[in-house]
Amino acid sequence: MISADSDEPLHVLDLPQLYTKPSATDLLKALELLAVQPRSFGSSAHEAVKRPAVQPAGVAQYLTSIISSSLKWLESDELREAVWDAAAARLSERSGRAAMPAMSRVFNIPASSKEEFTLTLHEPSLTSDNLGNKTWVSSYLLSRRLHNLLESTPQLVPATSTTQKDSSTLRALELGAGTGLVGLSFAVLRGALATIHLTDLPAIVPNLEHNVKLNTELLEKSDATVTTGVLDWSVAPDPLPSQDERYDIILAADPLYSPEHPKWLVNTIKRWLSRGLDARVVVEMPLRDAYLPQVQEFRSRMGDIGLAVVEEGEEIGYDDWEGADGESVEVRCWWSVWGWSEKI
Structure with missing residues (x-):
């Protein structure tokens, strides 16, 4: 039997060896122990969300031996498939972040200098055409900064829209919400004092909706109102939104990844941001x-x-x-809060 609770990392020879014809249960437990999660976005470049409790030497060879084995002593094809799939997943994880399967990740977001809350986000397996389903470091950094921005910038608190039931309620919009980390963090922080609409392209919104549902308990506890929808920056709405339909605050994280995006993003902000002098755009990239x-x-x-x-x-x-050396990649990010000039 093996244990993941030991302080000392195991050697690959401590894992169930195929010549002993281990059970499917023992093999699956060992393969679970070898699971590698993506590195964290924290302050340490060397920390991982979860480190394997097994020394890395020989692990790839061990996984390959399982994949290439017939596993004929196991009782059913279903059990053999389960073991092969798990071994293949563990091998893929060691090929980098893009090779990892779909996963759920936990993010701790500060609500004050002493308190924090936890969001759970699902990320599908990544392909070149669905990178919007990944949580990016700038989203994490902005989410952790939000409570300070909301406290230090009084202009973010009042709202001016005459359509609201309560004049203290903010109407917020997130552009390119991705997995929803920034928008959901804002929703929990503001609670009943704000509503927020999380938007992205059609391929991204289903997972975004799923992540809102994953955090239903926390959102209900916070009395937060969150909606989701499709918003294509390249298409101008017809008719253009009225002043009552515009938002007091717009959020965006890591929104630029093609030459057209600066123009599209700014045009979208112009269309949807309230014209009040207390309206704000909060961006990190x-x-x-x-x-x-x-x-x-x-x-x-x-x-x-x-x-x-x-x-x-x-x-x-x-x-x-x-990175090429196996370490986490350091990323310098710029955050900014924007408001209308009093001259307009």
Whole structure:
């Protein structure tokens, strides 16, 4: 028998060996012990969400031996398939973040300097055309910063829309919500004082809806109101939203990953942001070299429509992709809060 609770990591020879014809249960327990989760977004570049309790030497060979074995001593084809699938998943996980299967991840978000809450998010397995279903480091950093922004920027508290039942209720919109981490964090933090609409492209929204349901208990406890929907930045709504349909605050994290996005994003903000001087846009994005021209274009276009930076800063996070040396990738991110210039 093996234990995941030991302080000392196991050697691969401590795992069930095929020549002993171990049961499917013992093999599946061993394979669960070898599961690798993506690295955390925390302050340490070397921390993983969950470290295997087995020394890495020989693990790949062990997994390959299981995949190539007939496992003929097991009682059914279903059991053999389960073991092969688990071994293949463990081998894929060791090929990097993009090779990992679908997973649910837990994020701890501060509600104050002393309290925090936990969100659970599902991330489907990644392909080149569904990267919006991944949680990105800038989303995590912005979610952890939100409670400070809400406390330090009084203008984020009042709302001016005449359609609201309560004039203290904010109407918030998240653009490119992805897995929903930022928007759900905002919803829990504001509770009954805000409603938020989480939006993304059609392929992303089903998982976004699923993540809202995963956190139903916390949202109900917080008395938060969250809705989801499709919003394509490249398509202008017809008719354009009225002042009563616009939002007091717009949130976006890591929204630029194509040359068209600065223009589309700023045009979308212009259409949907309330014209009140207390309206705000809160954005965080990575400062990756390849995308710096797009960040600069975003800043320029925001100024062109009459928005100015109220507050901004930079911070360091660690993405859950591994670099060439196997370490977490350090990412410098820029966060900013924008408001309308009093001149317009």
